Amino acid sequence: MTDRPRRRWHIAVFLAPAVLVYTAIMIIPLFDTLRLALFNKGDDGAVFVGLRNFATLFGDPNWSRQFWNALINNCWFFVIHMLVQNPIGIALAAILSNPRLRFAGLYRTAIFVPTILSFVIVGFAWKLILSPIWGIAPNMLDAVGLKSLFSPWLGKESSALTTLALISVWQFVGIPMMLIYAALLSIPDEVLEAAECDGITGWAAFWKIKLPLILPSIGIISILTFVANFNAFDLIYAAQGTLAGPDFSSDILGTFLYRTFFGFQLQLGDPYMGSAIASAMFGVILIGVCLYLFGIQTRIRRYQF
């Protein structure tokens, strides 16, 4: 047989624009950052130093203390999202998909709106709401006789990070809600009707039928939350500034990277150590995503209708 498979040029042609753009603005900068992390300032320009930047980052107490503090804070930020944002998102979606609920469209829109707001607006609006001087939070608590519960949450080490995480939850709860809502709507009525015939209704139907069917969506949401949280920066920057106060209690990897890379006040920017931190962040996210992909994703059972 002389029939060779024809070269299918059109595949390359159609892929080219996306591949080129993605390579130029994502892949090249990413690898250049990883490369830059292996250099440091020498007498004349950049000098290759191998892994010495990472040795400084993890070995020098001045750097490692900040790095671990940021990483632990980041984990707490993620935990709050997983424990609060996603269950609330699922609950809201379950309520919204109830056919007897009136004004479902209105609620859906209202809950989703904060997601499209800018971080800066959200940061400043909440800073004002919670302000002990002009904020409405103290007055509202006063109106129901709970003034004693109020404290300057954003200014206290013990509560600043949790408060910020909850603000972020408020902003983004619409995303898991929408994804789960879509997943719930895609469950065919026949399945639910069949369950009903077997006597499974109400909450039991949710736990036994719907939840297993939306598990893959929950998995996707978890990994999206993970990546977004470990790349987070904007909200903390808008609300607490570059120093992520008080006493670095709301410092996460993003703000630590920004402070190091671009410098701050008298601290001059250090692109080399900044790249090292960026690479460490990349590593953390890569490990997290791999754990998910190989540990969980492959075990989730999927159902075809």
Next chain:
Amino acid sequence: MNYRTFTATLLASTLLAGSAMAQDVTLTIESWRNDDLSIWQDQIIPAFEASHPGIKLNFAPSAPAEYNAVLNSKLDAGSAGDLITCRPFDASLALYDGGKLADLTDLPGMANFSDVAKSGWSTDDGSATFCVPMASVIHGFIYNKDAFAELGLQEPKTVDEFFAVLDKIKEDGTYIPMAMGTNDQWEAATMGYQNIGPNYWKGEDGRTALIKGEQKLTDADWVAPFEQLARWKGYLGEGFEAQTYPDSQNLFTLGRAAIYPAGSWEISGFNGLADFEMGAFPPPVPNEGDECYISDHVDIAIGMNKATEHPEETRTFLDWVASPEFAKLYANALPGFFPLSNEAVELDDPLAQEFVSWRDECKSTIRSTYQILSRGTPNLENETWNASAQVIKGEESPQDAAARLQQGLESWYTPGQ
């Protein structure tokens, strides 16, 4: 023949016109002071162009937070302006060392400035100066005169009197004694520690001794300001932990707070907002009759891009900036930014005049952390922000804070190198 003459005339006129055009040099000024755009365009530039025909100026500011990054990339790309507004100390020193800023030591106008004024823009040994100092900011306390009159209070001179005044305001309860928060951290260090500190560490004596390694941040003179800051806590407003810098400004200008630990840059803003009369007093001294010291911090200067195509004209402008004429113009256009030249300048704004009058009574110094000491990691200035805020909140003792700062400094700084 006629035709030829005509052509020659045309050519000659083109050449003449060309050279006339070339004489009209436009110099571009890089700056982070976008707030000052109208002052430059309406007052400073017309004044200069009137006395120096042939040189035009173009003031091209960028956003303050982005200035350093924007300027650096413009300088690297060769597209930066002829004149560069200089941040004090290391940011500009790095530009000079990198060959971006020209040496201006031999500029005739430099004779108008003292060594302290030039310290922000000189090499560590003081041998070369690369920017012409424009202005400094002075620290002190601005107070609500109406509130003081209402409560029968006098400007405090000593620390004890200061706290007696604060106690009285607190007792009365109408006003928050002092408007300052710790949310943004820098006020605690800049308006707190660096404001009251020079009285304890004796201004330049202490500051230079610290750089030489003869004193430590754990010495009594350097811990004392923290001890005073720790006492401030009870006089700040409720929820000061989450109070931001604009919050504090508003609390004071709305008349809800009596005293505002300030930098003189607040003056023009406060003049527009407050509808009560304001007064100011310098940081109180520890004991009656002590010599007083004020933080008269060098803040802004202007230098020459080494790659400029018009070095002569640029130097002409810089020499004019060094003159008393510019000092008077600038100081009155921007009350609260005080000229650094040795020539005495009369200011129209009474509050600004009050601030600048302290230069005669007290000795001037600059902020202790700015020269040399904030070059390494951990950065002493940033650490001082954090430590001051922690001390005010009562979450770290003055001794612990000082010990932490000294330990951080020692980890990278060896005096005399």
